[in-house]
Amino acid sequence: MKPIKLKIKTKTQKYSIIIGSNLINNFNRIIKKNSINFNKCLCLIDKKVPKKLIYSIKKSLKNKQIYFKYFKANEKNKSQKTVNQILEILLNKNFSRKDCLISIGGGITGDVGAFSASIFKRGLQFINVPTTLLSQVDSSIGGKTGINSKYGKNLIGSFYQPKIVLSDMIFLNTLPKREIICGYGEILKHSLIADKNFYNFLNKNFLDILKIKSPVIEKTIFKSCKIKKNFVEKDENERNLRKTLNFGHTFGHAFEATLGFSKKLNHGEAVILGINTALNFSLFEKLLNKRDHISVINHIRKFKLPFSLKNYFTPKDIKKIIFFMNKDKKNITEKINLILLRKIGHTIIDKTYNQKNLEIFLNKELSNK
Numbered sequence: 001m002k003p004i005k006l007k008i009k010t011k012t013q014k015y016s017i018i019i020g021s022n023l024i025n026n027f028n029r030i031i032k033k034n035s036i037n038f039n040k041c042l043c044l045i046d047k048k049v050p051k052k053l054i055y056s057i058k059k060s061l062k063n064k065q066i067y068f069k070y071f072k073a074n075e076k077n078k079s080q081k082t083v084n085q086i087l088e089i090l091l092n093k094n095f096s097r098k099d100c101l102i103s104i105g106g107g108i109t110g111d112v113g114a115f116s117a118s119i120f121k122r123g124l125q126f127i128n129v130p131t132t133l134l135s136q137v138d139s140s141i142g143g144k145t146g147i148n149s150k151y152g153k154n155l156i157g158s159f160y161q162p163k164i165v166l167s168d169m170i171f172l173n174t175l176p177k178r179e180i181i182c183g184y185g186e187i188l189k190h191s192l193i194a195d196k197n198f199y200n201f202l203n204k205n206f207l208d209i210l211k212i213k214s215p216v217i218e219k220t221i222f223k224s225c226k227i228k229k230n231f232v233e234k235d236e237n238e239r240n241l242r243k244t245l246n247f248g249h250t251f252g253h254a255f256e257a258t259l260g261f262s263k264k265l266n267h268g269e270a271v272i273l274g275i276n277t278a279l280n281f282s283l284f285e286k287l288l289n290k291r292d293h294i295s296v297i298n299h300i301r302k303f304k305l306p307f308s309l310k311n312y313f314t315p316k317d318i319k320k321i322i323f324f325m326n327k328d329k330k331n332i333t334e335k336i337n338l339i340l341l342r343k344i345g346h347t348i349i350d351k352t353y354n355q356k357n358l359e360i361f362l363n364k365e366l367s368n369k
Contacts, residue, residue, distance in 0.1 A: 001020065001218055003019060004218060005018050006222060006225050006226060008141065008229055010143065010236045012143075012236065013161035013162075015034075015162055017141065017229075019136075019218055019225070020167075020168065020169065022168065023170075024057050025060060031163075034163070036164060038064070038099050038125055039065060040064065040065040040067075040093070040100070041099060041100040042067045042086070042090060042093075043067070043069070044104065044105070044109060044112065045104045046104065046105030046106060046109045047071065048073070049104055050174055054104065067089060069085070071085075071112075073109045075108065075256065076148075078111060078112055082112055083112060083119075086113070086116040087119075095120070097120075097123060100163075101117040101127075103126070103128050103130075104131060106134060106135045107134055107140075109131075109135075110130060111139060111146050111147070112145075114143070115145035118158045118160035125163055126162045127162055129168070130167055131168075132182070132183055133172055133182070133187075134182050134268050136167040136172075137228075140162070141225055142231075144157065145158050145159070146158075152253065153256060153261075155329065169217065173212060177210065178269075179268075180212070181210070181268065182267065183268055184272075185248075185271040185272040185305070187209070187224045188272070188305075189245075189248055189271065190223075192275070192344055192347075193341075194227045194230070195223075199345070201220075202299075203299060210303075231244060241349075243337075243349050243350070247340075248272075248274035249271060249339075250278075250330065250339070251278055251281075252267075252274025253324065256270045258320045258321050258324060265312055273309065273312070276306070279297060280293075282341045282342075287341070288341050288342060292341070292344045296344065309366055310365075315363060315367070318363065322362075333352065335353060336352065336354075337350060338352070338353060
């Protein structure tokens with residue numbers, strides 16, 4: 001299938017997302033074609049990315065001066081310590097603002113790389129090569145960067161757009177099923193917040209998406225990216241409309257933090273669990289009609305996606321979950337700001353709730369009744 005190009009235009013940057021197969025073998029030609037120039041680059045690489053694919057990138061960039069930084073991409077390493085290690089290399093090797101940092105990995109790698117690029121000499125050129133389904137459909141788009149702290153997820157960061165995003169299907173074929181499901185959570189979210197027809201497409205094509213079948217997978221990634229593009233272009237710095245993209249995330253991020261970012265629940269699974277919880281809370285608050293609620297809940301259960309809080313938490317965890325929900329970036333008062341669903345394709349933003357409301361709801365979700 002011929003590569004698909006999606007152009008992003010924000011107030012600060014214009015760049016392309018290119019979706020296709022074997023893009024990394026033509027890395028140098030693609031960046032030249034898109035007027036991206038540099039002599040020196042640092043490749044920040046998730047250790048899980050197959051070395052033969054890294055070699056393809058290295059071979060394509062043989063005329064550049066390349067440095068490599070491998071790291072174990074997990075939520076605990078999404079930290080200031082890792083950023084400092086990257087900055088040390090950039091400073092030691094005397095990188096200029098015209099040089100480039102290339103992220104090769106999933107969402108964590110992209111977030112850490114982009115944040116480092118944004119603060120080095122107030123802005124180093126940045127290229128994102130997302131290697132997971134989750135990063136290809138979500139985190140590589142829109143310029144959000146961030147690292148974690150003991151107070152919660154992504155609370156330190158910036159908005160910094162890449163020069164280009166190369167989403168190569170060749171990486172997806174190396175992923176385990178759990179990682180594909182992880183990315184599917186963001187795809188499902190995009191359909192629920194913006195496009196019922198896309199939701200129906202997912203209902204019909206889920207198994208082909210899971211198997212990374214072409215051209216279904218390329219169409220799915222393109223459509224998901226296009227939905228996010230529409231929000232990002234209208235509200236680059238998340239002042240209003242872009243908050244919609246956080247549907248399921250206030251719960252999901254709190255679930256991850258409550259479990260100490262353990263392997264028991266990865267980010268995409270936490271998002272699906274968060275979506276399920278947000279759907280139930282939308283129904284609990286009589287905002288969502290029962291027909292749409294049943295449809296989405298059945299979709300989540302039919303394809304055996306994470307749905308039960310009881311598999312991860314007990315009522316004893318509720319106060320901790322609420323603590324991390326209180327730290328969410330969308331909150332501007334003591335109340336907790338949630339994105340909820342009115343019907344498939346339509347959300348309600350900036351609904352706020354006090355802790356008592358949420359404690360009652362979560363007790364109900366985690367009760368044995």
